[in-house]
Amino acid sequence: MTQVTSSPASAGLEALEARLRQDLEFLELPGKPWVPARAVDGVPVRDVVVIGAGMCGLAATAKLILSGITNIVTYDAAPAGFEGPWVTFARMETLRSPKSLSGPALGLAPLTFRAWFTAQYGTEAWADLDKIPKAQWMDYLVWYRYVLNLPVRNNVRLTGVSQAGDLIAIDLEGAETGRVLTRRLVLATGRSGLGGFAAPDFLKAVDRAYWAHSADEIDFDALKGKKIAVIGAGASSMDNAATALEAGAGAVDLLIRRKEMPRINKMTGIGSQGVVHGMAHLPDAWKWKFGDYNAATQVPPPRSSTLRVSRHANARFLLDCGILSVCEDKGGLLIETTQGPLHYDFLIAATGFSNDFEGRPEFEVLARHIRSWKDGRYQPDMGLPRESMIEAPDLGPAFEFQELVPGSCPMLAHIHCFNDAAMLTHGKVSGDIPAVSAGAERLVRGIAASLFAEDVETHFANLVAYETPELQGDEWTDSTPLLHKETAL
Known part of the structure; x- marks a missing residue:
């Protein structure tokens, strides 16, 4: 019988996984389960349900379990290995974040991308690596889920949220259907936050056969030989333009409203633990x-993404080219711009995402009750009332929603917005790689504190009922009788 030996890569991963297990053991992690079990009519109630198993959802799930909150489940509508944007609508070649960032590792060195990479390919390959290929980042997240044995269920879509006494009822369809009761709900729904993609008003009456959002599933092969317009000068604009060009588009124009391309990523210049932990308290x-x-200075597209476009002779950067209107014309589009009329076969709108959660039927019960920044936090003397900012939810310290009218929807205090929509209130800790571990820590501390407070009577009763002695009674001699004799004499 031939003996099968492990490949160096698998042997390296096995050693890394053993190291992770030892580190967790030394740190006494995961913590022992401590949340009292609940049931309604014999049906168990979840302590926490997480919606979304992308990077933020995995980090939140892992931190909950490590903190001893184990009666949880995470649902994702995508098939396993396709969660998040990395191998779906993210069309860049590599991540823009530095390869050395610890990301969702939660303070555990063996859980970092660097540890995972070097365990398989070695330190020389790490030194040679420039940026992380996006598909490889997805491979790492798949391993992250596997090595921590996270309770993720795929192909399950959230279709509704409602109040059920002091609990939250969520309706599901797909691989798991029906209603689940939970005490806390975490919405780790990524870039789309709560609303989905943002479409400019000038596109809303245009047939979708002629345009797509950059986050749509796009048949780029069907664009071969055609003239394409892409709106914007951000990363997704470049990535979609490049993908169209590489698929054989006849010509691609980037329609850029600004007179100059943004060139400086301002926030990277002040990146620090002060920003991570301090922004929420400002x-x-x-x-x-x-x-x-x-927002005014705008984050520039990565240099590599921009060069990926400009190396094609049939690509044009049209600056100071604002769009006035778009209409269907002769089997294509007529776009009136500040530079004059332009004709295209197809348009890709890289126009970002919206926090307008009223457009999501699964949040219908919640939407009208959620307080946004426009409902009091924003004041005119702060600056321009940017729509993307005034729509942002006004969140509490653990990313929990707050009621527009107190008492109108109590369950909002138990629903946590751990996604990109939280950025204005909490800073960039629930959407990007650099500070996601800090965000998960903040989220779970808040959930743990609120669950403990909610069950305080049970915890106190457990304190009173605990009767396991540390002393057996034979560790000392009672000298009181001798003291009485001495006193009598």
């Missing part, structure tokens, strides 16, 4: 000032 006016300045 006065509202300062939060707005940071967000407004970042």
